[in-house]
Amino acid sequence: MAPTGIFNSHLILALAIEKFGTDAQKAKWLPRMATGELRGGLALTEPDAGTDLQGIRMTARRDGDDYVVNGSKTWISNGIKGHVFALLVKTDPAAEPRYKGMSLFIADKGRPGFVTGKKIRKLGYNSIDSGELAFEDCRLPADQLIGGEEGQGFFQATGGLELGRINVAARGVGLAEGALALATAYAQTRHTMGKPIAEHQAIQLKLGEMVTRARAARLMTLDAAAAYDQGARVDMEAGMAKYFASEAAVRNAEEAMRIFGGYSYSKDYAIERYYRDALLMCIGEGTNEMQRMIIARQWVKRNPA
Ligand SMILES: Cc1cc2nc3c(=O)[nH]c(=O)nc-3n(C[C@H](O)[C@H](O)[C@H](O)COP(=O)(O)OP(=O)(O)OC[C@H]3O[C@@H](n4cnc5c(N)ncnc54)[C@H](O)[C@@H]3O)c2cc1C
Numbered sequence: 010m011a012p013t014g015i016f017n018s019h020l021i022l023a024l025a026i027e028k029f030g031t032d033a034q035k036a037k038w039l040p041r042m043a044t045g046e047l048r049g050g051l052a053l054t055e056p057d058a059g060t061d062l063q064g065i066r067m068t069a070r071r072d073g074d075d076y077v078v079n080g081s082k083t084w085i086s087n088g089i090k091g092h093v094f095a096l097l098v099k100t101d102p103a104a105e106p107r108y109k110g111m112s113l114f115i116a117d118k119g120r121p122g123f124v125t126g127k128k129i130r131k132l133g134y135n136s137i138d139s140g141e142l143a144f145e146d147c148r149l150p151a152d153q154l155i156g157g158e159e160g161q162g163f164f165q166a167t168g169g170l171e172l173g174r175i176n177v178a179a180r181g182v183g184l185a186e187g188a189l190a191l192a193t194a195y196a197q198t199r200h201t202m203g204k205p206i207a208e209h210q211a212i213q214l215k216l217g218e219m220v221t222r223a224r225a226a227r228l229m230t231l232d233a234a235a236a237y238d239q240g241a242r243v244d245m246e247a248g249m250a251k252y253f254a255s256e257a258a259v260r261n262a263e264e265a266m267r268i269f270g271g272y273s274y275s276k277d278y279a280i281e282r283y284y285r286d287a288l289l290m291c292i293g294e295g296t297n298e299m300q301r302m303i304i305a306r307q308w309v310k311r312n313p314a
Contacts, residue, residue: 049094066099078122191265225253
């Protein structure tokens with residue numbers, strides 16, 4: 010089975026096609042994505058635009074039956090080994106508000122002018138590649154514009170992020186519970202002062218906090234997933250789950266590092282990887298700074314004075 014990180018960006022492309030694509034687009038792309046023959050990705054971020062998605066500079070200009078695409082993307086998961094991407098571009102760079110000029114394309118590799126750039130060397134999360142993509146007068150057929158209508162791209166791209174945030178929350182839960190499991194086992198086998206460190210109160214305080222955090226993260230994630238399954242608007246629930254579970258992952262990984270003492274710093278133990286991987290959960294699918302703002306806006310909206 011593919012690691013979750015690969016699944017997430019692949020899933021968001023599939024979801025965009027499934028929700029917004031034409032029947033012909035669904036028939037052409039989804040079966041090959043479902044079997045894994047095509048590995049998908051989501052190409053939003055650019056060197057000068059991450060959080061400020063509406064600030065992207067990549068353009069697609071209509072020319073006959075094609076669009077001519079120019080610009081570059083960075084930090085794209087599956088960028089190196091992937092085959093096909095949901096590509097966010099500006100079809101009307103002068104549009105105000107800016108989101109109205111944005112469109113989402115299905116961009117497949119192998120076309121002249123579609124260049125795979127460098128693989129980015131990372132702190133962690135090495136099970137999936139992160140790469141740069143460049144487009145130099147690359148021609149994409151107009152029938153690869155998702156839904157066939159310009160100006161829908163911002164909502165098509167960010168619509169999938171609610172599900173993506175629940176996915177990141179679930180990964181946060183996995184990391185928080187995984188770090189807890191490693192620390193729990195270690196604390197029962199490592200002895201100091203004649204007893205397992207699990208019997209020292211300082212370690213018990215850590216484990217008590219870790220298990221509570223992991224449990225709360227799991228319940229919040231299940232709550233967001235249940236609301237999503239009911240078709241509700243879940244930007245607040247998904248944001249809360251993503252924010253809480255990712256911070257829980259970071260805190261639990263750090264506490265586990267401390268429980269492992271000096272051995273936490275050794276590559277012979279898995280805990281150092283949890284510590285490196287956990288930090289990404291605070292960034293992916295919208296940083297935790299943005300999550301708190303999204304949560305607050307939605308909370309105020311749902312509770313008018
Ligand atoms: C391993 C990895 C995989 C990734 N995979 C993908 C992928 O598959 N596809 C893709 O498109 N992108 C991907 N990204 C990019 C990721 O989505 C961006 O890094 C993220 O959106 C943040 O953008 P940025 O790095 O440009 O930070 P910036 O937007 O420059 O933000 C820098 C800091 O400022 C804060 N900030 C920014 N604006 C505001 C504001 N208005 N209010 C308050 N605080 C603010 C941020 O929270 C952050 O702390 C990936 C990144 C990593 C590290």
